[in-house]
Amino acid sequence: MEPLDTHISRQYNVDLENIRTLVLQMGGLVEQQIEHAITALVQGNVTLADAVIVTDYKVNSLEVTIDEDCNQIIARRQPAAGDLRLVLMVIKTITDLERIGDEAEKIARMAVQLANEERPKNNYMEIQTLGTHVRHMVHNALDAYARMDTIAAVRVAGDDRQIDKEYEGVMRQMITFMMEDPRTITRALHVMWAARALERIGDHARNICEYVIYQVKGKDVRHISLEQMKKEVGEGS
Amino acid sequence: MSENITANAMGLLKSEAKSLNFYYGEYQALKNINLAVAEKRITALIGPSGCGKSTFLRCFNRMHDLYPGNRYDGEIMLYPDDVNILHAKIDPIEVRMRIGMVFQKPNPFPKTVYENVAYGLRVRGISNRRKLDEKVEKALRGAALWNEVKDRLTSLAFNLSGGQQQRLCIARALATDPEMMLFDEPTSALDPIATASIEELIAQLKEQVTILIVTHNMQQAARVSDYTAFMHMGEVVEFSDTNTIFTNPAQKRTEDYITGRYG
Numbered sequence: 400m401e402p403l404d405t406h407i408s409r410q411y412n413v414d415l416e417n418i419r420t421l422v423l424q425m426g427g428l429v430e431q432q433i434e435h436a437i438t439a440l441v442q443g444n445v446t447l448a449d450a451v452i453v454t455d456y457k458v459n460s461l462e463v464t465i466d467e468d469c470n471q472i473i474a475r476r477q478p479a480a481g482d483l484r485l486v487l488m489v490i491k492t493i494t495d496l497e498r499i500g501d502e503a504e505k506i507a508r509m510a511v512q513l514a515n516e517e518r519p520k521n522n523y524m525e526i527q528t529l530g531t532h533v534r535h536m537v538h539n540a541l542d543a544y545a546r547m548d549t550i551a552a553v554r555v556a557g558d559d560r561q562i563d564k565e566y567e568g569v570m571r572q573m574i575t576f577m578m579e580d581p582r583t584i585t586r587a588l589h590v591m592w593a594a595r596a597l598e599r600i601g602d603h604a605r606n607i608c609e610y611v612i613y614q615v616k617g618k619d620v621r622h623i624s625l626e627q628m629k630k631e632v633g634e635g636s
Numbered sequence: 637m638s639e640n641i642t643a644n645a646m647g648l649l650k651s652e653a654k655s656l657n658f659y660y661g662e663y664q665a666l667k668n669i670n671l672a673v674a675e676k677r678i679t680a681l682i683g684p685s686g687c688g689k690s691t692f693l694r695c696f697n698r699m700h701d702l703y704p705g706n707r708y709d710g711e712i713m714l715y716p717d718d719v720n721i722l723h724a725k726i727d728p729i730e731v732r733m734r735i736g737m738v739f740q741k742p743n744p745f746p747k748t749v750y751e752n753v754a755y756g757l758r759v760r761g762i763s764n765r766r767k768l769d770e771k772v773e774k775a776l777r778g779a780a781l782w783n784e785v786k787d788r789l790t791s792l793a794f795n796l797s798g799g800q801q802q803r804l805c806i807a808r809a810l811a812t813d814p815e816m817m818l819f820d821e822p823t824s825a826l827d828p829i830a831t832a833s834i835e836e837l838i839a840q841l842k843e844q845v846t847i848l849i850v851t852h853n854m855q856q857a858a859r860v861s862d863y864t865a866f867m868h869m870g871e872v873v874e875f876s877d878t879n880t881i882f883t884n885p886a887q888k889r890t891e892d893y894i895t896g897r898y899g
């Protein structure tokens with residue numbers, strides 16, 4: 400991929416750099432939303448949960464702003480090749496970021512519900528563990544995006560498998576709890592919803608990694624195995 | 637040169653430049669060009685000013701023969717005949733009948749609309765009025781101009797608008813039923829509406845002829861062509877299907893050019 404700042408038109412350089420920066424800003428906000436939502440749930444902090452719910456509009460409005468900027472660039476500049484892929488990738492990335500924001504909001508809503516329930520002995524350990532992994536995955540996906548690092552993108556996309564395994568673990572655990580003691584059903588269902596939201600966030604982070612590879616290599620790596628993906632990226636190059 | 641595409645994947649070829657070099661006297665304007673032109677497809681030549689697009693295009697109808705001191709070597713094969721049209725034994729006039737050319741500025745003759753189109757036919761020895769009428773109408777229809785000029789066939793071509801004059805030149809080229817049409821920046825003197833109608837016409841023409849078009853408007857190449865060759869300093873740097881060239885070119889020089897970067 401060619402550097403962004405080498406166009407003959409300086410304004411074009413500025414416009415492209417600008418959407419890239421806004422995506423990173425949106426990514427930072429979304430990471431913070433996930434972190435706050437998990438903390439709110441684990442600590443039973445309703446105020447923090449409410450803050451997450453209220454802040455979601457900021458994520459949405461960033462999506463709209465970036466979308467409009469991309470439309471402008473397409474209409475005015477007719478980007479081609481790497482520039483075209485950049486703009487397309489930004490449009491897709493912000494859709495995933497917006498959905499991650501929605502999932503964080505869902506977790507915050509579960510946190511509000513759970514605050515009314517008796518706290519479990521393990522202090523929502525399973526959500527904390529899964530949540531930390533998912534949060535790191537999102538962080539690393541955005542990092543790969545910022546540095547256009549395809550090797551890192553493949554690695555992070557691979558983390559999604561681990562997340563899926565942990566998610567299944569949580570589900571099994573909750574089902575066991577519910578069978579052992581039906582009084583925990585309400586709480587377990589909320590935990591399952593939150594875990595489901597975290598698992599979905601992992602899927603979105605994986606998508607972002609695939610866009611990074613598309614952007615840099617011009618190859619669509621959606622719907623292929625991790626092994627094929629590694630081959631496409633030419634690990635080590 | 638980087639060829640992202642094999643001749644096999646292109647289907648039937650109409651023409652093919654092989655190791656083509658061209659010299660304006662001492663100056664070598666084309667360097668070892670190899671390029672396949674797919675039959676009934678549109679092939680676009682893009683590249684910075686002075687890279688040799690027009691020079692290359694003019695080889696296909698032996699225009700350079702009109703000036704002494706110009707020299708070709710290599711071949712341009714025309715299929716299915718399998719003849720090298722640059723060969724000294726080939727009559728350039730015959731080549732020009734089979735391979736028509738349309739220029740940047742519309743250049744109708746100072747004659748009536750009718751006579752502009754009939755010109756090439758008369759050169760070919762057709763003088764029967766009914767036959768001429770028929771062919772002129774067919775060519776004007778082919779150039780999407782008939783409805784606009786059918787009541788002014790005897791008025792001077794210069795009275796037409798720029799876009800109409802360009803379509804008249806296309807009709808003139810079409811009248812002799814060419815197998816291939818060469819367009820050298822055919823819309824650069826036209827407004828956007830006239831440009832759109834010429835592009836639409838070119839898109840329709842590919843059902844009957846093979847088209848080679850030079851354009852400095854990259855969006856135009858992206859809009860109309862099936863294959864694109866990027867030229868730079870007398871060479872073909874990259875040739876591929878248009879989609880690939882505009883979404884994921886293999887060469888840095890191509891990417892720099894189509895994305896508006898310093899070379």
Ligand SMILES: Nc1ncnc2c1ncn2[C@@H]1O[C@H](COP(=O)(O)OP(=O)(O)O)[C@@H](O)[C@H]1O
Nearest residue numbers: 660663665683684685686687688689690691692
């Ligand atoms: N009649 C000519 N005599 C000498 N040099 C020429 C002539 N026509 C073009 N050239 C040179 O050949 C090169 C290619 O020109 P041309 O084919 O017109 O480029 P393009 O169409 O890509 O702008 C340029 O360097 C130009 O100066």
Ligand SMILES: [Mg+2]
Nearest residue numbers: 689690691850
């Ligand atoms: Mg030219």
